[in-house]
Amino acid sequence: MLALLRPHRRRLLAAAVVTLAASGLALVQPAVLQSLVDTAGTHAPPLTLVGVLALAVVAESLCRGAAVYHVMSASESVTLDLRATLAQHALRLPLRRLETTRRGDLVTRLTADTSLVRQVLAAGMIEVASSAVLVVGSLVMMSLIDPRLTVLTGVLIALAIVMITPFARRLRGATGRYQASLGVLGAEFDSALSSIRLVRSYAAEDGRTARIATDARRSWGLGLQVARLSAAVEPVIGIATQGALLAVLLVGGIRVGNGELTLGALVAFLVYLFMVILPTAQLLGALTRIQAGVAALARVDELMQEPTEPQGGLPCAGPGGVVPALELVRASFEYEPGRGLYDVDLVVPSGQHTAIVGPSGSGKSTLLSLLQRLYEPTDGELRVFGDPAALLDARSLRRRIDYVEQNAPALATSLRDNLLLADPGLDDATMLRALARVGLAGAAERGLELTIGDGGIALSGGERQRLAWARLLLSSSDVVLLDEPTSNVDTATESVFDALVQDLLAQRTVVTVSHRLVAVRSAHQIVVVDEGRIVGQGTHSELLDDCPTYRDLVAHDAARLSAAADPARR
Ligand SMILES: Nc1ncnc2c1ncn2[C@@H]1O[C@H](COP(=O)(O)OP(=O)(O)O)[C@@H](O)[C@H]1O
Ligand SMILES: [Mg+2]
Structure with a gap:
């Protein structure tokens, strides 16, 4: 995997830099907001602060756009490399190996599986990188405002992550089986198409269709399993995020009433909380998608690890003296x-x-x-x-x-x-x-x-x-x-x-x-x-x-x- 990314490290580095910049700009905003809110009651809001806030919003959005472009184009390039090497490798496998396999499965590995890998590189990397920075940064800022509220939020989120982990692991297995079933489906379809004249002559379309449908149904069943596992993650995320929000509003509201916290501080804390909650939900979603990509990558890698027929050696000399051809x-x-x-x-x-x-x-x-x-x-x-x-x-x-x-x-x-x-x-x-x-x-x-x-x-x-x-x-x-x-x-x-x-x-x-x-x-x-x-x-x-x-x-x-x-x- 790392070897695949290495040729594109410049573009990935650029993506990392803009992502970091975007997250930094996002983290500044609630702090500015806090001073704006807290000064609002006493005198007119300073225009410079409003200008800084507006600038941060625009700059952050531009950086996010740049990050999306860099990561997606890098992952397209990685996928291109992956497909080209995979095709080259497959065509050089020993002939017996290719004759004893079903072509459709090889085709799915080159097309469907590499697509999943690409999707993970693109979506996964943007989300993981930017979410991680935002979450950590926000937690730091939150603990500066109110350490006790921060601990409360942190515990709820940690709990959610612990609950979700086993699902993510099972999801990887399920996705692997799902992708493999697509290979079988492709192979069945391919064999029907490549002998279509025979199938027609014997009016055997229904029989062949039934077999393809059986394979399709198997994929459907495995797809439902993937859906159930993905769905199981959703309520956990919902309860954790909603719970954190309500807890902060309740505890924070009481403390503002008691004068232990300024209104600006609570507003800033809530904005930071969203910066933790939304990316965490994204991160967990990304993790499940990454598991799917890892499963697909495993199928690609399995093929890449198979030895090709021996490459290299001396050039064939051709007819020289009077030796047998x-x-x-x-x-x-x-x-x-x-x-x-x-x-x-x-x-x-x-x-x-x-x-x-x-x-x-x-x-x-x-x-x-x-x-x-x-x-x-x-x-x-x-x-x-x-x-x-x-x-x-x-x-x-x-x-x-x-x-x-x-x-x-x-x-x-x-x-x-x-x-x-x-x-x-x-x-x-x-x-x-x-x-x-x-x-x-x-x-x-x-x-x-x-x-x-x-x-x-x-x-x-x-x-x-x-x-x-x-x-x-x-x-x-x-x-x-x-x-x-x-x-x-x-x-x-x-x-x-x-x-x-x-x-x-x-x-x-x-x-x-x-x-x-x-x-x-x-x-x-x-x-x-x-x-x-x-x-x-x-x-x-x-x-x-x-x-x-x-x-x-x-x-x-x-x-x-x-x-x-x-x-x-x-
Ligand atoms: N790809 C293959 N896989 C398994 N068995 C094969 C394959 N090709 C040929 N055979 C078997 O090897 C034997 C010799 O086949 P072949 O060399 O094609 O014979 P011929 O060309 O003399 O008709 C046959 O018994 C055949 O069934
Ligand atoms: Mg023959």
Whole structure:
């Protein structure tokens, strides 16, 4: 928390100075008032005193305005920093961590929780600082006027504070639970929205709405709990303040009657009493709000404390001599026990085409994720151009390796943004040429600004795949990993892709995962994966000889092809 405030200490200092000045000016006023009242009976009020009073009132108000501005702008800046660091941190968490969490909860932490923190910084700090000064200052001035009355007031207020403290503590817990429930609510809504087509197709809106409503109702219940705790504080404050006021009026009135106290002194004392009562009530209110902010800050901090994937390391050297581009050495990776990849020994030679084949669910996509170090192997290691990947800077490593995921997801922004991922310095003409090369000239005619909805809705699956191929053409990576790159395109486009791979091979290493066994026959090496293990490795003819899984895959593919070619046989 302090670390967050440090960069803004000047502005906060300025806020503290004006707040102090405002409180000082407020404390002067009753003293001036006292002399005015006490002299009023004997002769006309001195104009200078009236002028001083008026000046103090105006100056105090101006200082308060300045304090509000400084504190609010500082807390906006702190919130900006908090949001920026939180977003940066979250995007760098290990991929597995992000895949196993619900996005909506992360979104609420970045938005709703940081808002609460900001509100506390702004409201909390102004109120606490100015109230504390006013209360202490007023109590001092009051004790100068009448020590006994001051003790009476002090006792009542202290009692109120003692009674309120346990509520404030419980409020923090309640607010934490409330904010967490907002996270759950956001996550449920997010998951319904991100699969909205599925939800619509099965007319499942009511079911999903019911779940969202259940979560909303849980938040409501927790919100009521917060409301009850906040409400419990109110009567305590009311009784204490009203009690103090009545006690002072009663005791003070008697003492004025007895001549022990001047009327001016009682007036001044009462004004000071208000300066104690109002800020104390504010202070107690602020304390409960601060508890809420602390709870929100805890949720933000919890995320910030989670380790990101390792940052830094040596830059990835790229292809040097004749070392394999990528190499997995006895590597294993588990999603959960029994599910993952085991004991993988794989060499991906530089400048060659390696094809990965295997039944669905066998671990092909997982293997590609390991090759780009999206997942850290739980055992064994990845080597990139001869260097252990663990020593290399992950981002520099990934920039050397392009990875087109299964179904080729696109950024939900523009065509241009999707291509600039390859290289931020690209000019439009180059991008348009690449789009034409993969047969997307049509989409490009509508302009590079063409927006692609969340998940790439404005593009068909096949168009997204071709967009990803265009990105490959534009990037200067050394290795290209492609997961089922032609799963959504027609046969004519498949041959465009096969030609593209041949072009890429002139300068790069290519690894493809493919269902099309015909297309991988020409690969330099074929790797067969089954049930999380590599069960065969070699050329097409070698594997036909000694890998039964491969023979099965080829036979199934051939059957599929001939059925497609000869519909009469179906
Ligand atoms: N994100 C994930 N979380 C948990 N299990 C997963 C995840 N991704 C894949 N798996 C499991 O790992 C196994 C291999 O998956 P995958 O590599 O996607 O297979 P393939 O690409 O060969 O179809 C499957 O059993 C799958 O259920
Ligand atoms: Mg897959």
